[in-house]
Amino acid sequence: MYAMVDCNNFYASCERVFRPDLATTPIAVLSNNDGCVIARSAECKQINLPMGMPTFKAQSLIRQHSVKVFSSNYALYADISSRVMSVLEEMAFDIEVYSIDEAFLVISEQANQSFEIQGQTIKKRVNQYCGMPVSVGIAPTKTLSKLANYAAKKYTKAGGVVDLSNPERQRNLMALTPVGEIWGIGRNMKRSLNALGVQTALDLCDAPVKELRKRYSVLLEKTINELRGIPCIDLELESPAKREIVCSRSFGHKVDSVDEMAMAISSHVERAGKKLRKEQRLTSSISIFIRTNRYAEQSQQSRPSATMQLFSPTNDTSELNQAAQRLLKRIWQQGFAYQRAGVMLHGLVDPQNLQYELFHSEQAERSQRLMGVMDQINQRYQNTMCYASTLPTKQHNGWLMRREHLSPAYTTRWADLLRVS
DNA sequence: TCTGGGGTCCTAGGACCC
């Protein structure tokens, strides 16, 4: 049986772990750059502060209800996440860490321990060990366990745990659930299915599977079978190698100078290079893109991008940056106020399987050593080394991210350690 | 006069997920 464990309002709950004084205060967490609302505590949902609302539009609601606002603190969330996951690991035969706040556990029937009780135990222990509230949904397929989890959150009577091992209960719940709530049914599919008369999850479960596969895709077929209790989506025990890497950011202020854009691109390249080496991959091509603000409909839009195949696959930041800067020169258009830039790496290859170019040089080996040393130092001394091209200056710092409501890195920085007096 | 049958690989675009 699968137990889908999902943290409740994860980012908002993380901000509460070291702030018990905020236990009943409405909390909102903002996206990078403090742009919009991406997580809300239960109290915050109650006052109808919508998900995704731009921060400036949410201001009056925030003031009116004294909402405590936080910039996103990914160092904190990632650390809390790994604590939660290691507690879960000990309670399951197998575990798939599905996202920063969710995991599928494999559990089985045990003497005098119904699934319901096992779910309650999981919930209690994560809360006790990590201070994190979770909901648990239990069912024979991943899709049904997501549905059970949805119910555990939605129906407070359930006490945070729903056991959906019984087929009759499955059908009863599906009859109450709009089809758009099913894992794998997004906005477009929902609209399309509704037009065919499929309104609830149960409608979909009982729909003609062959026809729908033909009309849509094999993915929908799998979803339907999973609703019927036939497992089609396997547990992924180890995360598959990445196929692409994307690093992008919006700017704190609009950027209209090519020098400033070059710094932003450099810094994205540097992050992308780190990720690439952490994955132990080389990239065979690099793209960059820059964009104006798509919401500013009255102003001129520009969103150019360009790609370059590399002479031979690499993970050397300087090499990648040289390529990126050439691409920037190619696409730069003066006279626009850019809002965002990004770097993408694709065609990632395993160096073990690499066919080296004919003139594979000593230079390449030196660069490997250099990257290795930089990564080691940065790991040991928290990002103390970087390329000069990424250092903000007095004239050029508008591209830096805004984070005006950042909480301390309670668990990952000595200086931010909580003090009790 | 009549012109087969079976594949792979790549890319772009769309849909989905968190």
Next chain:
DNA sequence: TCTGGGGTCCTAGGACCC
């Protein structure tokens, strides 16, 4: 004034192979 940042998978169509 101010609207996030990642990812994956599937399909269709074109180019190419024998």
